[in-house]
Amino acid sequence: MSGIVVVFDFDKTIVECDSDNWVIDELGFTDLFNQLLPTMPWNSLMDRMMMELHSHGITIEEIEKVLHRIPIHPRIIPALKSAHALGCDMRIVSDANMFFIETILKHLGIKEYFSEINTNPGYVNEEGRLRILPYHDFNKSPHGCTLCPPNMCKGLIMDRIQDSMSNEDEKRLIYLGDGAGDYCPSLRLKERDFMMPRKNFPVWDLICKNPLLLKAEIHGWSDGEEQEQVLLHLINKIEMDKNSQFISSDCKLQILSVSDALPKVLSVRP
Ligand SMILES: [Mg+2]
Ligand SMILES: [Zn+2]
Numbered sequence: 001m002s003g004i005v006v007v008f009d010f011d012k013t014i015v016e017c018d019s020d021n022w023v024i025d026e027l028g029f030t031d032l033f034n035q036l037l038p039t040m041p042w043n044s045l046m047d048r049m050m051m052e053l054h055s056h057g058i059t060i061e062e063i064e065k066v067l068h069r070i071p072i073h074p075r076i077i078p079a080l081k082s083a084h085a086l087g088c089d090m091r092i093v094s095d096a097n098m099f100f101i102e103t104i105l106k107h108l109g110i111k112e113y114f115s116e117i118n119t120n121p122g123y124v125n126e127e128g129r130l131r132i133l134p135y136h137d138f139n140k141s142p143h144g145c146t147l148c149p150p151n152m153c154k155g156l157i158m159d160r161i162q163d164s165m166s167n168e169d170e171k172r173l174i175y176l177g178d179g180a181g182d183y184c185p186s187l188r189l190k191e192r193d194f195m196m197p198r199k200n201f202p203v204w205d206l207i208c209k210n211p212l213l214l215k216a217e218i219h220g221w222s223d224g225e226e227q228e229q230v231l232l233h234l235i236n237k238i239e240m241d242k243n244s245q246f247i248s249s250d251c252k253l254q255i256l257s258v259s260d261a262l263p264k265v266l267s268v269r270p
Helices: 019-026 030-039 042-055 060-068 076-085 098-108 154-164 180-186 202-209 224-267
Strands: 004-008 089-097 114-120 122-124 130-132 172-177 194-197
Touching (some): 004 154, 004 224, 019 030, 019 060, 019 098, 030 042, 042 089, 042 130, 076 224, 089 154, 154 172, 154 180, 172 180, 180 194, 180 202, 194 224
Parallel strands (some): 004 089, 004 172, 089 114
Antiparallel strands (some): 122 130
């Protein structure tokens, strides 16, 4: 293990579009979705829309087929493969749902790269209808964060991830995201961490309003190609930092003695 934890948002960060919108649009339910959107929270609306799809005779298999053809930038999978091969612990924190994310990751053959998926529960019930529930039960225990939607505070999820890492404080986090919901967790990152916001997307605009509120270094990206370059560059940089720390604490004396000896060796040459 490299001691690097990489946390990915899912929609518009791993896949190119919003998976909720993709399913609704591809199945022809955009008008009903837009009509109901002002009346309820997004997460509750997705559950309602799955009920509508079911009552219109749309099967789980049809929803899966639509999810299988969601667009993804050609450099994303190679980037994930490289980060995994370099020993990064990769996790997903997403306001989509477990059914959509698992269906897509399994289809792409990349599910095993992730050690954890934190998202809204999504499952097929006994009637063959997809149910989508909130990550936090906001009626029983509201999370109280004013930056986040009622069903999910990604900052609280980051707190838990950071708590689970606290015994090994040399571990470093890289967070990638695009949406307004990725702003709260970006404020939780420490000085040694890295925030990778998608340029000119909502999280980028929020960060740009006052970049000093973030403790982490900020490295933007605009598409899958740049995401791959920046991510692999940061992983490399962290590895190099680790090696130079090792040299400075354990090998300084050896390096000094080698460089002291060098001129003498050169001077005896004819
Ligand atoms: Mg997103
Ligand atoms: Zn929050």
